Amino acid sequence: MKINFLKSIIAIATSALIAYSFYSFHSSENINLLVFGSFLFLTITLILSIGAKFEQHRTTVNINIISGIFSFIALASNVSFSFFSFLAPVYLLINGLLFLVFLLIIYSIYQAKQ
Numbered sequence: 001m002k003i004n005f006l007k008s009i010i011a012i013a014t015s016a017l018i019a020y021s022f023y024s025f026h027s028s029e030n031i032n033l034l035v036f037g038s039f040l041f042l043t044i045t046l047i048l049s050i051g052a053k054f055e056q057h058r059t060t061v062n063i064n065i066i067s068g069i070f071s072f073i074a075l076a077s078n079v080s081f082s083f084f085s086f087l088a089p090v091y092l093l094i095n096g097l098l099f100l101v102f103l104l105i106i107y108s109i110y111q112a113k114q
Contacts, residue, residue, distance in 0.1 A: 002053045011046035015039050018075065026082040033088055037095050038078040045071040045102065054110070062109045070102045 019039035026034055049067035054060045077098065081091055 001055075003047070004051045004053065008047050008051035011049070011051050012043055015042040015046055018042055018078075022078060022082045028085045030086060030088055030091065033091055034078065034081055037091065038074070041074040041078070041095060041099055042071060044099075045074055048106065056113060059109060059113065063106055066102070066105050066109065070098070073098060 016039060019035045019042070022038050023031060023035045045067045049064050049071055052060070052063065052067075054063060074095070077095060
């Protein structure tokens, strides 16, 4: 796996701006969890979506598509959490499960080596 430095910096900056927007629009006691969770989830998915290249072209395309889909899902999930007051365990459960499913799919694609 090769990481493109410039595209990764763009992905990190985009994630930081989105996390800052959640910080600006949300006002409850779980604001830090929302900001940190959205930044972490979006950074990882966006880096794998636009900044990573793998040995085989098929693997790269599949991981880019899955990462893009999960970036959109993470964004939708965090936008919905930003509009409502939520409990920390609910946020961790939903986003944790989404992230683990994402990692499982990425790992399965990478191990297939096709």
